[in-house]
Amino acid sequence: MNITNSIPVSTTASRTIEVTPDVTVAHFNADMPAVFGTPFMVFVMEMAASKAIEEYLPEGWLSVGVRVDVRHLAATPIGFTVTATARVTTVDERTVTFAVEAHDGVEKIGTGTHVRAPIERVRFDRSMQEKQAQAPAGV
Numbered sequence: 001m002n003i004t005n006s007i008p009v010s011t012t013a014s015r016t017i018e019v020t021p022d023v024t025v026a027h028f029n030a031d032m033p034a035v036f037g038t039p040f041m042v043f044v045m046e047m048a049a050s051k052a053i054e055e056y057l058p059e060g061w062l063s064v065g066v067r068v069d070v071r072h073l074a075a076t077p078i079g080f081t082v083t084a085t086a087r088v089t090t091v092d093e094r095t096v097t098f099a100v101e102a103h104d105g106v107e108k109i110g111t112g113t114h115v116r117a118p119i120e121r122v123r124f125d126r127s128m129q130e131k132q133a134q135a136p137a138g139v
Contacts, residue, residue, distance in 0.1 A: 003118050004091045006056045011088045013052035017044045019080045019104075036076040041084070041110045042068055045100040049086035049114050053096055063116040064124075066095065070112030076104040086114065 019036045021027055026034040046065045053063055076082060083105075086098040095117050102110035132139075 002093050003058055003061065004093060004096060007053050007088060007091050007096055008056075009088050009091060011052050011056070012085060013048050014083050014085045015044050015048040015051060016081050016083045019076055019078050019082060021078060024078060033075070034078055036080070036082060036104070036109070038072045041072055041082065041102050042070060044082060044084040045070065045086060045102060045110065045112075045114055046116075048084045049096075049098045049100060049116055052086050052088060052098065053116070053118070057118055060122060061118055061120050063096065063118045065114065066117045067115035068112070070100060070110055070114070072110050074104070074107050074109045076109055080104045080106075082109065084110075089113075 017023065017040065021034065023037055023040040024034045025032040025037045028037070046068070050063055057063065082102050084100060084102040086100045088096055089099050090097040095115050098114045098116070100112055100114045101108055
């Protein structure tokens with residue numbers, strides 16, 4: 001069953017995040033400026049992509065990120081709201097590729113591509129339980 005057949009190219013969605021001190025680089029490294037961190041920009045891009053295709057997936061399915069290629073173009077200070085938008089560009093039998101970008105209300109701060117793979121949650125959880133059973137002592 002190829003569940004990606006139901007996902008239309010050009011489908012879009014957006015997600016937003018407020019830039020608070022806990023999503024800045026300075027929160028993790030006091031020597032760095034208090035600006036929106038790249039990992040959080042990537043996260044909100046991924047969440048926009050996930051949202052774009054969730055309604056096209058069968059019940060019990062979700063999507064996971066498998067590739068990210070983005071550029072962080074500009075810094076964003078605390079207090080701004082960042083909006084990430086994801087647009088489906090290609091769909092194949094196993095993955096969905098998105099054009100992603102982020103904007104802070106003043107300028108585009110990020111751009112790139114993101115790839116997600118639809119998965120059946122029950123199968124994924126079972127494989128994680130099997131992997132957990134193989135964990136080294138103390139994990």
